[in-house]
Amino acid sequence: MSEDTGASPIHASSDHHGHELTEADEARYPVPDPGHPEHLPRLADVDPKAADRATRQVAFFFGMVPLLAIGFAVVYFAVPGDWFFDFGPLRANARNLGLGLTFGFSLLFIGIGAVQWARMLMSDEEMVDLRHGATSKPEDQKWMLTELDKVVDESKLTRRKVIGRSLLGALAFVFVPMLVGLADLGPWPTKKKRAATIEKTLWAEGVRLVNDVTFEPIKPEDVEIGQLINGEPANLKDLEGTEFITQKAKAAIVVVRMDPNTIKIPASRSDWHVGGILCYSKICTHVGCPISLWEQQTHHLLCPCHQSTFDLGNSGVVVFGPAARSLPQLPITIDGEGYLVARSDFTVPVGPSFFERDSRHDFEEGDN
Amino acid sequence: MLLLLFALFVLSVLYNTLAPVQRVSADNGNSQHVAEGKALFAVGCASCHGLNGEGQTTDTIQGPSLIGVGPAAVDFQVSTGRMPMARPGDQAPVKPNRYSEEEIAALAAYVGSLGPGPAIPTEADYSPENLTDEDLARGGELFRTNCSACHNFEGAGGALPNGKYAPSLEGLSGKRLYEAMVTGPQQMPVFSDEVLRPEDKRAIIGYLTELHNRPSDGGLALGGLGPVSEGLWGWIIGLGSLVGFAIWIAAKGAKAK
Numbered sequence: 001m002s003e004d005t006g007a008s009p010i011h012a013s014s015d016h017h018g019h020e021l022t023e024a025d026e027a028r029y030p031v032p033d034p035g036h037p038e039h040l041p042r043l044a045d046v047d048p049k050a051a052d053r054a055t056r057q058v059a060f061f062f063g064m065v066p067l068l069a070i071g072f073a074v075v076y077f078a079v080p081g082d083w084f085f086d087f088g089p090l091r092a093n094a095r096n097l098g099l100g101l102t103f104g105f106s107l108l109f110i111g112i113g114a115v116q117w118a119r120m121l122m123s124d125e126e127m128v129d130l131r132h133g134a135t136s137k138p139e140d141q142k143w144m145l146t147e148l149d150k151v152v153d154e155s156k157l158t159r160r161k162v163i164g165r166s167l168l169g170a171l172a173f174v175f176v177p178m179l180v181g182l183a184d185l186g187p188w189p190t191k192k193k194r195a196a197t198i199e200k201t202l203w204a205e206g207v208r209l210v211n212d213v214t215f216e217p218i219k220p221e222d223v224e225i226g227q228l229i230n231g232e233p234a235n236l237k238d239l240e241g242t243e244f245i246t247q248k249a250k251a252a253i254v255v256v257r258m259d260p261n262t263i264k265i266p267a268s269r270s271d272w273h274v275g276g277i278l279c280y281s282k283i284c285t286h287v288g289c290p291i292s293l294w295e296q297q298t299h300h301l302l303c304p305c306h307q308s309t310f311d312l313g314n315s316g317v318v319v320f321g322p323a324a325r326s327l328p329q330l331p332i333t334i335d336g337e338g339y340l341v342a343r344s345d346f347t348v349p350v351g352p353s354f355f356e357r358d359s360r361h362d363f364e365e366g367d368n
Numbered sequence: 369m370l371l372l373l374f375a376l377f378v379l380s381v382l383y384n385t386l387a388p389v390q391r392v393s394a395d396n397g398n399s400q401h402v403a404e405g406k407a408l409f410a411v412g413c414a415s416c417h418g419l420n421g422e423g424q425t426t427d428t429i430q431g432p433s434l435i436g437v438g439p440a441a442v443d444f445q446v447s448t449g450r451m452p453m454a455r456p457g458d459q460a461p462v463k464p465n466r467y468s469e470e471e472i473a474a475l476a477a478y479v480g481s482l483g484p485g486p487a488i489p490t491e492a493d494y495s496p497e498n499l500t501d502e503d504l505a506r507g508g509e510l511f512r513t514n515c516s517a518c519h520n521f522e523g524a525g526g527a528l529p530n531g532k533y534a535p536s537l538e539g540l541s542g543k544r545l546y547e548a549m550v551t552g553p554q555q556m557p558v559f560s561d562e563v564l565r566p567e568d569k570r571a572i573i574g575y576l577t578e579l580h581n582r583p584s585d586g587g588l589a590l591g592g593l594g595p596v597s598e599g600l601w602g603w604i605i606g607l608g609s610l611v612g613f614a615i616w617i618a619a620k621g622a623k624a625k
Contacts, residue, residue, distance in 0.1 A: 040623040084585065092587040115617050211563060212513045213506070218563060228557030229564075230513050256557070293517040295528065295555035297432075297458075302529055304517060309529060320529070 036126050044120045054120035061113030068106035075099055194356060199349040201233075201251040203330060208234035209255060209279065209340040217339040218255065220274045226296040229255040230282065233342070250350055252282035253330060254292050255340070256312055258299055263313035266368045272331040274340060279330040280316050281350040284308055286323040288352040301327070317365045324353070326363040405478025408471055412452045421482045429456055437551060438485020439476035444547035446472050450554075459532045460554055486550040486561070493566055494542035496574035504578050507571030514559065515572070522592035523576050528555060538580050542573040 044051040075098035083094035136144075157164045187193050208217045212230045215237050223229065231253045239247055260276040272278070280301070284291050289305040299313035308321030316327030328350050331343040348361050410419065416431030418424050423433030434441075445451035446467055450460040467475070476488060499507070512521060515537075520526045523537035532555060537545065549569055552558035559569070590597040 043622045084583075090588050091583055091585060093585055097587075119617070119621055213509050214565070214568060216563070216565070222560060222562030224552075224558045224560050226552050226558045227560055227563065228514075291517065292514070293528070294557050295532070296552055296557045297555055298529075300529065304526075307529075 039126060042120065042124065051121065054116065058113045058117045058121070061109040061116065064109050065106045068102045068109070072099060072102040072106070075102060189354075189356060191356075198351075198354065201345055201350060202235050202247050203233055203251060203342045203345045205342065205344055206335060207342045208335070209253065209332065209342065210234045210237075212252070219338055220277055220334060220340060221338075223255070223257045223277055225257050225259050225276065227255075227257050228292065228294050228296070230292050231255050231279070250283070252290060253279050254282045254294065254301065254312075255279045256294060256296075256299075258313055263299065264315070266315060266363075268368060269315060269329065269331070271333070272329060272343070274332055274334055277332070277340065278312060279332045279340075279342075280310075280312060281328040281330065281346060283351040284323060285318075285325040285327060285350075286321070286352060314365070315363045315367075317363065325359060329363070401474050401477040402481045404471075405474035405476070405481075408467075408475050409478050412467075413475075416453075416456065421479060431456075434479050434482060436483035436485045437479060439480040439488050440486040440547045441551040441553065442476040442479045443472060443488045444544060444551060444553055446475060448544065458530065458555070462535065486547075489543060489546045489550070494546040494570060494573055496542060496570065496577045499571065499574040503567075503571045504575050507568075507573070507575030508579075510564070510568055511572050511575050514564065518556070520593065522579065524592045537576055540576075542570075542577070545569075545573050545576065 044054050075095060079095040079098055081093070081095055085092050085094045085097050152158060187197070189198075209229075209231045210217050210233070212232045215232070215234065217234065218229060218231070232248060233251050233253075236244065236248055236251060255277060256279075257275075257277045260273075263276070263278075265273065282290050282292060284303040284305065286303065286306055286308045289303050291301055291303040291308075291310075293302040293304055294300070294312065295302070299311055300319065301310045301312050301316075303309070303321065303323070306322050308323035309319050310316045310323070310327040311319045312327070316329055318324070318326060328346045328348050330346055332340055333343050335341045348359075349357055353359070409417075409421065413421070413431075413434075416424060416429050417434050418431070421434035423435075424430050425432075442451075445460070447465055449463040449465040453460050454463065465472075479485075480487070511523075515523070518526055518528065518534035519537055520534075525536035526534050528534055534556070546569055548556060549559040549564065549572070550561060561569075588601075590601060
């Protein structure tokens with residue numbers, strides 16, 4: 001660095017009021033400012049050949065851009081849409097690949113050229129540009145206030161106050177339509193509304209358990225030990241559109257059969273299963289992902305989103321992961337024709353937590 | 369008297385020609401096969417599954433009971449080299465199979481004789497021929513509902529707890545897919561024919577065959593693993609090259625001194 005350019009250390013320059021700091025400020029700057037490193041000229045600064053070489057490089061990158069742009073136009077018109085570029089694992093539409101490569105490289109080359117230009121040829125002298133305080137000068141502030149007073153006076157707002165007041169009213173009420181529009185976000189979650197929507201599913205006494213997708217009802221003798229069935233309520237089939245999706249998302253179940261001698265069935269749930277066939281909600285109690293990753297030997301059901309793991313051989317208690325509540329179990333039995341049916345709706349709301357949820361009735365490890 | 373004899377004779381002839389043939393016999397013609405299988409079983413399987421396939425759950429070397437798993441389970445496990453396992457563990461990895469087809473058939477016949485279980489599927493059960501586009505779409509829906517939780521939406525496989533994994537389904541024959549669904553090997557649940565019907569299974573096999581045979585036109589598929597492999601590429605190749613550029617921009621070039 002040359003002796004005259006900015007050799008002064010920062011603490012001797014100025015504070016935010018513009019005053020010179022004369023004495024060393026030990027408390028704020030305990031380590032002395034080493035200053036800038038010595039400025040060394042670049043090769044291109046002293047060797048005209050090197051400078052020419054750098055110029056040629058920059059010009060090459062900039063010069064390639066028109067060629068690539070023309071290439072883009074050629075690819076656009078000349079390459080048919082059904083040509084494919086096939087090379088090992090890479091298989092791509094030749095036109096898309098060509099368009100992407102030509103346009104991508106033209107942008108990249110502008111950038112590379114500009115960076116090379118700045119690195120090799122533009123001035124690289126270090127310099128210090130000091131910042132000033134953000135407050136305006138007192139005379140400027142005074143001038144601004146007088147101007148403002150003048151404008152207010154000229155607008156007649158001080159004499160004809162009704163204009164100002166009605167304008168305030170207008171601005172306040174113009175937001176009412178926007179606020180009213182927020183009602184579209186959903187119903188107000190009153191206790192009654194929650195009980196009829198988020199805390200209720202299609203399951204009810206006598207509703208048959210059916211296979212998802214095929215809607216085939218399930219007979220207990222067809223379910224083997226170790227079997228998993230992704231199910232839905234039979235009455236889902238009558239619904240359509242949004243209602244179908246909404247109800248399907250809440251009512252989805254997994255039906256599993258385990259050897260009743262190898263699992264824990266609490267006394268309060270002794271009549272919730274049919275010969276070791278148990279039915280649980282398919283919706284994770286953490287944030288509501290559908291779960292059907294069931295290990296038939298460990299009886300663990302794993303949620304793929306955040307690895308919450310529920311033990312279906314133990315009333316669905318959480319054995320791992322961020323879920324805080326057991327997986328709700330659906331009480332089931334068989335109907336007159338021998339098909340699996342629900343005995344009631346879920347006894348607790350399914351799915352993830354919500355603010356108003358009453359979580360006192362969830363099954364916990366150790367309950368009976 | 370003669371008339372009575374004649375009537376009895378006619379009746380017996382009629383009965384023998386018209387009545388359904390019911391062969392009541394414990395030997396259905398493959399007892400020789402079963403005996404061979406039992407001998408092979410004693411050598412290769414009995415140390416874990418017990419001498420009569422009853423299973424061992426108390427010893428240090430454990431194996432589940434094979435009563436009722438059926439010939440399909442044997443064909444699946446032994447043909448893919450999963451069984452006999454090299455060492456006990458949760459996961460039975462695929463390895464080269466040392467048994468001949470006849471030996472596997474004998475083992476399957478023996479295990480099938482222990483108790484009723486799913487039979488080895490026939491070509492007609494799993495062949496994805498003659499499936500309509502509607503069947504393939506339904507197969508896709510069934511696959512995503514029942515299988516994708518473990519095997520990934522492209523059938524590329526996925527991780528399970530404690531180091532276990534669901535294997536990739538790519539390149540598997542329809543027979544293996546069918547056998548796996550109907551028997552539920554290792555941690556996989558069973559999808560019995562009464563619940564997930566044979567035509568549903570065939571639709572799933574057809575969907576997977578179609579999915580894996582269709583060329584991917586979207587450039588590098590990166591194994592179809594979703595965020596895992598895409599993230600790896602994004603972080604290593606994408607961010608790596610950005611870091612490289614940043615270093616190049618900030619690097620001081622050659623100095624003249």
